[in-house]
Each structure stands twice: as C-alpha cells, then as structure tokens.
Amino acid sequence: MFSRDTWIEIFITMSKNRLRTFLSGFTVALGIFIFIVLYGFGNGLKNQFQEFFLDEATNVLTLFAGKTSMPHKGFKSSRQIRFQNDDIEEIKLNFNFFLEDISPIIRRNSQVSYQLESDNYRTEAIAPSQHFFEKNVLIKGRFLNEQDIINRERYVVMGRLVAEDIFGLKENPVGKYISLGSSPFKVVGVFKDSGGDNEERVLYLPYTTRQLLEKNNDYVDQIKVSFRPELGYIGAIAFEKQLRNFLEEKKSINPKDKKGIFIRNVAKDLKKNQEFSRVLQYIVTFVGFGTLLAGIIGISNIMVFVVKERTKELGIRKALGATPKSVIGTILIESIFITTLFGCIGMFCGVFLLKNLGTTLAEDYFIKNPYIDIYTAVFATIILIIFGGIAGYIPAKRASKIKPIEALRDE
Amino acid sequence: MIDIKNLHKSYKMGNSSLHVLKGIDFKADEGELVAIMGSSGSGKSTLLNILGMLDLADQGSYYLDNIEIKDLDETKAAKYRNQFLGFVFQSFNLINYKNALENVALPLYYRGISRKDRQKQALDYLEKVGLNQWSTHLPSELSGGQKQRVAIARALVSKPKVLLADEPTGALDSKTSTEVMSLIQQINNEGKTILVVTHEKDIAKMCKRVVVLKDGVIVEDKKINQKLIH
Numbered sequence: 001m002f003s004r005d006t007w008i009e010i011f012i013t014m015s016k017n018r019l020r021t022f023l024s025g026f027t028v029a030l031g032i033f034i035f036i037v038l039y040g041f042g043n044g045l046k047n048q049f050q051e052f053f054l055d056e057a058t059n060v061l062t063l064f065a066g067k068t069s070m071p072h073k074g075f076k077s078s079r080q081i082r083f084q085n086d087d088i089e090e091i092k093l094n095f096n097f098f099l100e101d102i103s104p105i106i107r108r109n110s111q112v113s114y115q116l117e118s119d120n121y122r123t124e125a126i127a128p129s130q131h132f133f134e135k136n137v138l139i140k141g142r143f144l145n146e147q148d149i150i151n152r153e154r155y156v157v158m159g160r161l162v163a164e165d166i167f168g169l170k171e172n173p174v175g176k177y178i179s180l181g182s183s184p185f186k187v188v189g190v191f192k193d194s195g196g197d198n199e200e201r202v203l204y205l206p207y208t209t210r211q212l213l214e215k216n217n218d219y220v221d222q223i224k225v226s227f228r229p230e231l232g233y234i235g236a237i238a239f240e241k242q243l244r245n246f247l248e249e250k251k252s253i254n255p256k257d258k259k260g261i262f263i264r265n266v267a268k269d270l271k272k273n274q275e276f277s278r279v280l281q282y283i284v285t286f287v288g289f290g291t292l293l294a295g296i297i298g299i300s301n302i303m304v305f306v307v308k309e310r311t312k313e314l315g316i317r318k319a320l321g322a323t324p325k326s327v328i329g330t331i332l333i334e335s336i337f338i339t340t341l342f343g344c345i346g347m348f349c350g351v352f353l354l355k356n357l358g359t360t361l362a363e364d365y366f367i368k369n370p371y372i373d374i375y376t377a378v379f380a381t382i383i384l385i386i387f388g389g390i391a392g393y394i395p396a397k398r399a400s401k402i403k404p405i406e407a408l409r410d411e
Numbered sequence: 412m413i414d415i416k417n418l419h420k421s422y423k424m425g426n427s428s429l430h431v432l433k434g435i436d437f438k439a440d441e442g443e444l445v446a447i448m449g450s451s452g453s454g455k456s457t458l459l460n461i462l463g464m465l466d467l468a469d470q471g472s473y474y475l476d477n478i479e480i481k482d483l484d485e486t487k488a489a490k491y492r493n494q495f496l497g498f499v500f501q502s503f504n505l506i507n508y509k510n511a512l513e514n515v516a517l518p519l520y521y522r523g524i525s526r527k528d529r530q531k532q533a534l535d536y537l538e539k540v541g542l543n544q545w546s547t548h549l550p551s552e553l554s555g556g557q558k559q560r561v562a563i564a565r566a567l568v569s570k571p572k573v574l575l576a577d578e579p580t581g582a583l584d585s586k587t588s589t590e591v592m593s594l595i596q597q598i599n600n601e602g603k604t605i606l607v608v609t610h611e612k613d614i615a616k617m618c619k620r621v622v623v624l625k626d627g628v629i630v631e632d633k634k635i636n637q638k639l640i641h
Contacts, residue, residue, distance in 0.1 A: 005526060016508035316504045319465060320565070321493025321521035323486045401485070405465040408504060 010334050020309070021338060024302045028339045028388060029346030031295020035380050036350030036372050038291055042284025044361065044370030046277060051194075051368065059100070059231075060133050061240055062264040063223040063247070072254035081251050081260050085211075085218040091225065094246060098227045098239040101129035104220035106210045112203065114166045114178045121162055123180065123203045125210030131157075133224050134193060141174035141189030144206055148188075152208045156180065157189040159200035180205070183213060236267035288380070295384055300391035303335055307395035314399050315407020324400035328393070335392030336385065343381045343388070351377060412573060412604045413439040413462065418471035420457055431457045433627035435471070439573075439606065444599040444637070446615035447608045449624035456577060458624065459608045463496055463575045464488045476572050493521050497566030501578035503558040505550040511537060511561045512546040518569040536564040540594060556587035563594060567603075574598065574605045580614055592617045593640040 106125035193199035253260035460466035516533035580588035623631035
C-alpha cells in the first residue's frame with residue numbers, strides 16, 4: 001500500500017489534477033489559517049485587557065466622600081461628608097495591621113503656563129505614595145517626598161505629555177518655574193505612565209500646598225490606601241469593612257446609609273476582571289472550535305465532491321482490477337497527504353502573520369501581541385488532518401463498494 | 412473456455428422486480444469470436460456484465476477456463492477481472508488525465524508489475540494497435556477510433572483469457588468501425604477468445620458465431636461464415 005509505485009501513482013494523479021488538488025488544499029490551509037489568526041486575536045484581546053488593569057496597583061482601596069441620605073445622631077439627611085487630614089492620621093494609627101501606604105488626593109483643574117505656553121491641566125494634590133499607587137516611572141528629576149509635604153513646598157512633578165506640551169521635546173523642565181493658576185511652582189520631576197495619555201497629562205503637587213492655597217483648610221477629596229498584598233482577597237474585604245465602620249462612626253453616618261462613604265476596592269474589581277478575562281477565554285475557545293468545525297465541514301464537502309467527481313475513474317480502475325482496498329488507499333493517502341501539506345502551510349502562514357502583527361493592532365482594535373501557543377496550533381492542525389482523513393475515508397469507502405458497472409454508467 | 416448454465420438475473424425496480432435473464436445456457440471454446448445480438452432490453456449487456464464479473468448472477472453456474480466463478484467478493488472479483496478478462500466499452504472509458512501509454516499500462520499496475528516493465532509492455536501493445544506514435548497523447552487528443560484502439564490495447568495488455576467488448580463500435584462511424592473490427596479479427600486469429608455485444612448486423616457478420624438474445628433467453632445460436640476484412 002505504501003510502495004514507491006503507489007506514491008508515484010498518487011503524485012501523478014495530483015499533478016494532473018492541479019485545480020482539484022489546489023482547491024482541497026486551499027480549503028484546508030484556509031481553515032487552519034483562520035483558526036490560528038482568530039485564536040491569536042482572542043489572545044491578543046486578552047493581553048490588552050490585562051494590561052489595562054495591570055497599570056494600577058491591585059492592592060488599593062479608594063475612599064470617596066458623598067452626601068448622606070439618612071439622618072443620624074441629630075444630623076440631617078443630605079449632609080456633605082468631607083475627609084480631613086486627621087482622618088488620614090487616624091487611619092494610619094488604627095489600621096497598622098492592614099495598612100501599607102496612604103495618600104489623600106485633591107483634584108483640581110488649573111491653568112498651567114510657562115513663558116508663552118499655557119494650557120489647562122488636571123492637577124492632583126497628593127502624598128508621595130500616590131506615585132506608587134499609579135506605578136509612575138520617573139524619567140527626570142525626582143518624585144515628591146515627605147519633606148515637601150511637611151514644608152508645603154511649591155513643587156510639581158509633571159507627566160511626560162505635560163512636559164512635552166509646555167517645554168517641547170528639547171528643554172529640560174526640571175528646575176524651571178511654571179505658574180499654576182496664579183502661583184509659581186518649581187518643576188522637580190517628570191514621569192511616564194503606561195496607563196495611557198490621560199495618566200501622563202497630569203501634574204502632582206503636595207496636598208498640604210494645595211490646602212495652603214485654598215485658605216489653609218484641611219479638606220481632602222479622596223483617600224487612597226494600600227494594604228499589605230499578602231492579606232489577599234479575604235483580607236481586602238475585611239479591611240474595607242472595618243475601614244467603612246470606622247469612618248461611619250467617626251463621621252456620624254448611619255451604618256445603613258450607602259451614600260455617605262463609597263469605597264472602591266481594586267481587589268474586588270480585579271476579581272471581576274479575572275472573571276471577565278475567563279469569559280473572554282471561553283469566547284476565544286468557542287470561536288476557535290467554531291472555525292475548526294467550519295474547516296472540517298469544508299474539507300468533508302470537498303472530499304465528497306472529489307470522490308463523486310472521480311466515480312467514473314474509480315469504476316474504470318475497478319474494471320481493470322483495482323481492489324476495494326487499493327481504491328480506498330489511493331483516495332485516503334491522497335487526502336491525508338494534501339491535508340498534511342496544506343495544513344502545515346496554513347499553520348505556518350497563520351503563525352507568521354501573528355508573529356509580525358505585534359502591537360500594530362493595539363491602538364485601534366485592542367489586540368496586542370496576538371499569539372497562539374505552538375501546542376494549540378499543532379493540535380488543531382492534527383485534528384484537521386485526522387478529520388480530513390475521515391472525511392476522505394467515508395466517501396472513499398462508499399466509492400469502493402460501488403459496482404464498477406454503475407460507476408461506468410455515471411456520465 | 413466459457414461455460415454457463417441456467418443463468419438468472421433480475422433487477423429490483425422499487426417494489427417490482429425485472430427478470431432480465433431467464434435461464435441462459437452458453438458455451439464458448441477457446442479462439443471463438445462470438446457476436447451476442449439482441450434489441451435493447453434483451454439482456455445482452457447484462458449477460459456480458461455477469462461474464463465480466465462486473466455484476467453478479469442470482470442463480471446458475473459460471474465456469475471460466477474450468478474455474479468456477481462463485482462467491483465473489485469485491486477483492487476476488489477484482490483479481491479475476493485483472494487476470495482473466497479484458498474489457499472494451501462503447502464509450503472507451505479511458506482515464507482522461509492519463510496519456511495513451513499510461514492508460515494501457517494501468518491494468519499492469521494493479522497486477523503489481525514494476526513501472527519500467529509496465530511501460531515496455533504497454534508500448535508493445537500500443538504498437539500492436541498501431542498507435543506507438545501516439546503514446547504520449549491524452550485521450551482528448553485522439554480520434555474515436557484511436558481511443559478505441561487504445562482501449563483494446565489496454566484490454567489485451569494483461570494477456571486475458573477472454574476479451575469482452577460491449578458495443579465496441581457503437582460510438583464510431585462505419586469506416587472506423589470496420590477498422591476496429593479488423594483489429595478484433597486479427598487478435599482473434601492469434602487465438603484470443605472474444606465476445607462482442609452488438610445490435611448491428613454488419614458487425615455481427617464479421618464474427619464467427621452469432622448468438623441472439625430475446626427477452627432474456629437465447630433464441631438463436633449459429634456459426635456463420637465470417638466476413639473477413641483485410
């Protein structure tokens with residue numbers, strides 16, 4: 001069955017029927033190619049998605065203050081809750097076990113000018129920890145430090161894009177003075193951030209300085225706290241709960257009132273994101289199986305067609321002495337050979353395309369570094385080859401059973 | 412060479428069945444050239460198909476060269492066909508993507524003969540039918556008469572005991588028909604047993620014996636004076 005002569009006969013048949021060979025081969029190659037590309041795109045989507053959430057530290061709680069919706073302890077409803085500096089001090093004191101870092105945030109939009117350049121930017125008045133929460137990466141100068149906070153220094157650290165807007169690409173902003181609103185500030189550092197443009201179009205200043213500018217008050221908008229990562233998800237939930245109880249007690253908020261204080265827990269978000277990520281994985285797998293199935297059906301179709309087209313030839317061969325076994329063998333070897341050859345071609349084309357895409361689709365389509373692991377690619381190709389074989393075998397078996405006289409009448 | 416007794420064959424047509432051969436007794440000796448005649452539906456093609464092991468009889472015995480042909484499975488039938496029988500069809504039945512030489516060599520492939528020997532033997536037989544110049548041509552590049560001569564060469568290449576021809580001239584004009592029959596006579600004169608199914612009296616006259624079928628039985632069986640073509 002596998003003699004050299006059989007192979008020569010098969011090769012002659014294939015080369016004499018180029019269109020047929022090409023069409024069935026093309027179906028196989030296309031099937032595996034589409035599978036690999038789609039599967040790779042799915043993985044790329046997952047990559048990009050995960051990157052969005054890796055930009056921020058995952059062990060951070062953000063505390064927002066709102067308006068109460070219930071009266072409590074003699075206070076009326078609709079009271080605006082505001083965080084103050086001593087809240088921060090007391091959290092530090094009471095939650096030593098959980099706490100890793102803490103920073104208040106006061107957000108304002110300010111007119112930023114330097115020489116002739118002027119534009120409106122978001123400023124965040126912070127403690128140094130905020131740099132680490134945001135995973136800022138320093139490129140020039142230094143970050144804000146504790147000393148700046150204590151001395152209420154008029155220093156700013158600016159995002160890369162602010163520096164480019166205001167100072168251009170050549171000038172070094174560090175040491176220069178800019179005006180923020182009507183006050184002069186000294187630039188002490190420039191940072192970059194992988195979280196997108198928005199994260200790089202921001203200026204940081206000490207929160208104490210902002211409070212000084214605003215009539216020396218001690219209000220803060222938000223508080224960000226990070227907990228020790230080893231506490232895990234359960235620890236994060238417990239921390240959130242205790243923190244809420246503590247603040248509700250301190251601010252005289254009804255424990256049933258959900259509007260007074262709001263806490264965003266990244267750990268919780270992360271869990272949601274992981275679930276979303278898993279759903280994405282399911283979709284990717286589903287799409288993969290779908291395309292593979294479509295490929296298999298495509299091959300089956302073309303095989304049935306090929307055998308049908310050859311019915312008369314097979315009848316002639318049988319009349320001349322071809323046994324059913326040799327009829328099946330010829331068709332099967334041919335179909336397996338074609339699926340293997342073109343399957344590999346399709347696989348390599350798909351993998352090659354994915355390798356070369358890299359980040360080109362990241363900006364517009366959220367597909368970053370699409371890839372397929374080699375096991376999945378090879379596994380899918382083998383599946384397609386096996387099913388190509390089965391798809392060839394079934395009609396071949398039927399063709400081998402057909403009586404030569406019926407095949408010969410088939411015009 | 413051929414000995415059949417009480418051969419019956421019916422075809423199922425939906426619920427009813429069509430009794431095509433109703434007890435055929437027939438003998439042919441080595442070296443005979445027999446014309447099997449009959450109008451369409453007389454059962455002549457069915458008889459040839461059973462003789463050619465392309466179809467199975469329902470009842471009756473069939474000896475070919477003293478070997479009883481029975482209990483044929485597909486594999487066995489394929490081997491017998493390859494060893495004992497050569498076929499010539501009305502519509503030539505050449506494989507259209509193989510050239511003349513490859514078509515002639517095909518039966519030898521299924522006999523397991525090496526490629527080189529196949530080609531050599533096939534070329535010998537192409538020469539015998541006068542087409543060795545055309546060995547590399549595809550069937551589409553040959554005339555009807557040439558195609559049938561290639562088919563005859565293919566039928567002979569495996570040195571069969573019996574040559575079965577089903578309306579070998581049915582698709583040819585009278586001039587080429589005569590040429591093909593001349594070739595068949597020539598092969599017969601070399602000692603080959605040949606059965607020719609035809610409905611043309613002129614063709615039948617070129618054989619040595621005429622068997623006439625009607626409604627599934629043999630109604631006439633006589634030796635005739637062969638009209639020889641030179």
